[in-house]
Amino acid sequence: MSTVSDYFGSLVFDDRVMRSTLSADVYASLRKTIDEGKELDIGVANAVAEAMKTWAVSKGATHFTHWFQPLTGITAEKHDSFISPAPDGSVIMEFSGKELIKGEPDASSFPSGGLRATFEARGYTAWDPTSYAFIKGKTLCIPTAFCSYGGHALDKKTPLLRSMESLSKQALRILRLFGNDTAKRVVSSVGPEQEYFLITKEMYDARPDLRFTGRTLFGAKPPKGQELDDHYFGVIKPGVTAFMEDLNDELWKLGILAKTEHNEVAPAQHELAPIYTTTNVATDHNQLTMEIMQKVAAKHGLVCLLHEKPFAGVNGSGKHYNWSIATDGGQNLLSPGDTPHENAQFLLFLCAVIKAVDDYQDLLRISVATAGNDHRLGANEAPPAVISIVLGDELNAVLEAIETDTPYAGTRRMQMKLGVDVLPKFNRDTTDRNRTSPFAFTGNKFEFRMLGSSNSIACANIMLNAAVAESLRIYADRLEKAEDFETALHEMIKKTIKDHKRIIFNGNGYDDAWIREATEERGLLNYRTTADCMPHLLDEKNVKMLTSLGVFTVDELKSRRDIMLENYCKSVLIEANTMISMVKRNIAPAITRFTADLARQAAEKKAILPGLACGYETGLIETLSALTDSIAAKTEELETAVTALGDEADIVEEAARIRDTILPKMSELRIPCDAAETLTEKSYWPFPTYGDLLFSVK
Ligand code: ADP
Numbered sequence: 006m007s008t009v010s011d012y013f014g015s016l017v018f019d020d021r022v023m024r025s026t027l028s029a030d031v032y033a034s035l036r037k038t039i040d041e042g043k044e045l046d047i048g049v050a051n052a053v054a055e056a057m058k059t060w061a062v063s064k065g066a067t068h069f070t071h072w073f074q075p076l077t078g079i080t081a082e083k084h085d086s087f088i089s090p091a092p093d094g095s096v097i098m099e100f101s102g103k104e105l106i107k108g109e110p111d112a113s114s115f116p117s118g119g120l121r122a123t124f125e126a127r128g129y130t131a132w133d134p135t136s137y138a139f140i141k142g143k144t145l146c147i148p149t150a151f152c153s154y155g156g157h158a159l160d161k162k163t164p165l166l167r168s169m170e171s172l173s174k175q176a177l178r179i180l181r182l183f184g185n186d187t188a189k190r191v192v193s194s195v196g197p198e199q200e201y202f203l204i205t206k207e208m209y210d211a212r213p214d215l216r217f218t219g220r221t222l223f224g225a226k227p228p229k230g231q232e233l234d235d236h237y238f239g240v241i242k243p244g245v246t247a248f249m250e251d252l253n254d255e256l257w258k259l260g261i262l263a264k265t266e267h268n269e270v271a272p273a274q275h276e277l278a279p280i281y282t283t284t285n286v287a288t289d290h291n292q293l294t295m296e297i298m299q300k301v302a303a304k305h306g307l308v309c310l311l312h313e314k315p316f317a318g319v320n321g322s323g324k325h326y327n328w329s330i331a332t333d334g335g336q337n338l339l340s341p342g343d344t345p346h347e348n349a350q351f352l353l354f355l356c357a358v359i360k361a362v363d364d365y366q367d368l369l370r371i372s373v374a375t376a377g378n379d380h381r382l383g384a385n386e387a388p389p390a391v392i393s394i395v396l397g398d399e400l401n402a403v404l405e406a407i408e409t410d411t412p413y414a415g416t417r418r419m420q421m422k423l424g425v426d427v428l429p430k431f432n433r434d435t436t437d438r439n440r441t442s443p444f445a446f447t448g449n450k451f452e453f454r455m456l457g458s459s460n461s462i463a464c465a466n467i468m469l470n471a472a473v474a475e476s477l478r479i480y481a482d483r484l485e486k487a488e489d490f491e492t493a494l495h496e497m498i499k500k501t502i503k504d505h506k507r508i509i510f511n512g513n514g515y516d517d518a519w520i521r522e523a524t525e526e527r528g529l530l531n532y533r534t535t536a537d538c539m540p541h542l543l544d545e546k547n548v549k550m551l552t553s554l555g556v557f558t559v560d561e562l563k564s565r566r567d568i569m570l571e572n573y574c575k576s577v578l579i580e581a582n583t584m585i586s587m588v589k590r591n592i593a594p595a596i597t598r599f600t601a602d603l604a605r606q607a608a609e610k611k612a613i614l615p616g617l618a619c620g621y622e623t624g625l626i627e628t629l630s631a632l633t634d635s636i637a638a639k640t641e642e643l644e645t646a647v648t649a650l651g652d653e654a655d656i657v658e659e660a661a662r663i664r665d666t667i668l669p670k671m672s673e674l675r676i677p678c679d680a681a682e683t684l685t686e687k688s689y690w691p692f693p694t695y696g697d698l699l700f701s702v703k
């Protein structure tokens with residue numbers, strides 16, 4: 006049997022393969038492109054393409070594709086085979102440098118938010134050599150960026166690469182000020198912890214709501230849910246173990262560093278965490294992971310649910326996004342060092358993040374906004390929609406000491422003079438961690454906890470990288486001109502703490518009192534829904550920051566806002582229509598059938614014993630009839646609200662209207678349906694219940 010190290014990365018055209026299949030010159034040029042962004046000349050591209058094709062064909066590949074991430078949030082691919090006719094009637098397998106570097110998919114069906122008129126359907130994809138090519142099935146997949154012919158980004162990778170570039174540039178300016186002349190790049194890294202649910206395919210197929218919308222729109226609470234806390238880290242069931250083993254194999258072959266797996270809080274909920282890597286590669290890997298989870302589940306007769314809130318009243322799924330920045334030499338800039346000098350630098354980078362998160366709370370909220378995630382944020386399991394940072398007691402005390410020029414009273418009492426004193430060693434607390442905070446410092450990285458399980462991590466990457474780049478830019482502008490670096494540095498750190506300490510909160514983020522304090526006393530933002538936050542993408546300060554750093558153009562921002570809002574509206578409307586159909590075709594008829602049978606049974610009893618009251622049957626008939634009337638009325642209200650849509654002036658208005666009129670009516674309709682479920686004999690109920698779904702995998 007082969008071991009993991011034998012087949013790890015066997016489907017990836019990685020550095021090992023490059024080194025062994027390319028000539029020394031070609032390899033060196035390609036490395037320069039990968040590491041330093043140097044342009045690739047066509048001769049080198051041809052040689053790389055040839056080697057890639059030979060390698061891929063030897064692994065059974067017949068096709069190649071430019072693999073990209075359009076704004077739909079998933080990935081896209083159009084396959085071309087390598088075959089080319091030879092004069093003697095046979096075929097040869099061909100792949101040129103031109104085909105490797107640039108593709109021209111007909112892009113008219115991907116959302117562009119008006120950036121590309123349909124008559125000008127073509128967009129182009131451009132090879133991203135910083136993310137390795139890989140084989141999926143019989144296809145060589147080449148990670149690419151996707152742009153319109155006007156040069157506008159139509160995907161998530163392009164702005165991500167731009168944000169990484171911008172962060173690197175600004176961080177290097179700071180490092181130079183600290184005397185670092187050797188670092189060539191600063192890279193952001195991320196390790197996304199992915200949560201998901203597994204249910205059997207049989208159960209899934211029996212639920213139209215899951216099939217059409219990814220979440221259950223009805224369902225009474227099961228007698229047993231997550232009350233006993235017996236699932237988290239519990240023994241993994243055999244069906245799930247088999248799935249996880251297969252999943253790991255598939256991911257490892259693709260060079261994805263799947264590392265940790267465990268059961269999560271809710272029944273049927275699990276988590277997979279990879280080892281962190283560069284944000285760009287981590288984004289590609291996370292997209293692939295989500296895709297492969299679904300494929301492997303299907304092989305096991307299961308369905309992997311990636312929706313943020315598949316079950317009401319049961320924990321939803323998120324994605325903890327662990328983020329740090331480091332030099333190409335491997336120095337983690339968010340790790341407190343051993344010398345006063347390193348510590349001053351650490352504190353400056355820390356402050357840059359604090360300032361970024363406070364200044365751009367709205368952009369971080371926007372980066373995780375979807376109709377699905379709106380059900381999770383603030384629902385007592387995920388962090389609230391209000392963004393705050395937790396730093397831990399020790400670091401907090403250090404910042405307070407700096408702000409107030411008082412001695413730090415930690416493990417060692419000391420005056421905090423930057424550049425002079427050594428910071429105390431911070432414990433990397435793993436036990437007593439504040440899990441209610443949306444943004445937590447965890448020793449040498451930050452953990453952003455608001456991402457939904459189905460979100461592409463590109464969006465959070467882009468906003469966080471850009472916002473931190475902006476803080477660093479402001480710092481560098483000032484420090485480069487300072488007469489006395491030490492004093493200017495100290496003052497700037499102090500000022501950041503003073504100006505932005507409102508964003509730091511170490512208490513319970515799930516507490517209602519915090520939401521009140523955050524919004525009323527501290528003036529923090531609380532955008533509950535996608536419809537609330539998304540319009541702010543175009544706020545002047547946001548447009549100014551993102552365009553001046555070159556991460557987005559104004560047109561790209563406008564198009565993204567529109568696409569995200571359209572997506573929100575469409576998602577909710579599909580849910581509303583699914584509800585209406587399920588009620589009319591299944592739920593209401595089922596209750597009616599049950600009550601009619603009850604009535605018949607009561608009548609039969611009375612026929613034998615005329616004196617019987619039949620209180621049980623009559624009571625139940627009465628209650629269920631009242632519920633059915635309520636269901637009918639609420640369905641009609643929802644239908645009327647849906648029909649009334651459509652005359653809004655713009656998408657912002659339409660989204661607001663959907664938030665205000667459709668979503669509340671959907672919640673109201675659900676109540677009598679779930680109540681009826683608990684009273685209806687099981688064989689009459691048309692759908693598997695929560696109990697069936699959550700405990701379906703053995
Ligand atoms: P937990 O959050 O459960 O304590 P860990 O801290 O071990 O778990 O790691 C969670 C995730 O954070 C993993 O994906 C891990 O690879 C990633 N991670 C660890 N160190 C860093 C870092 N310096 N930068 C980015 N991600 C990191």
Ligand code: MG
Pocket residue numbers: 198325452
């Ligand atoms: Mg974690």
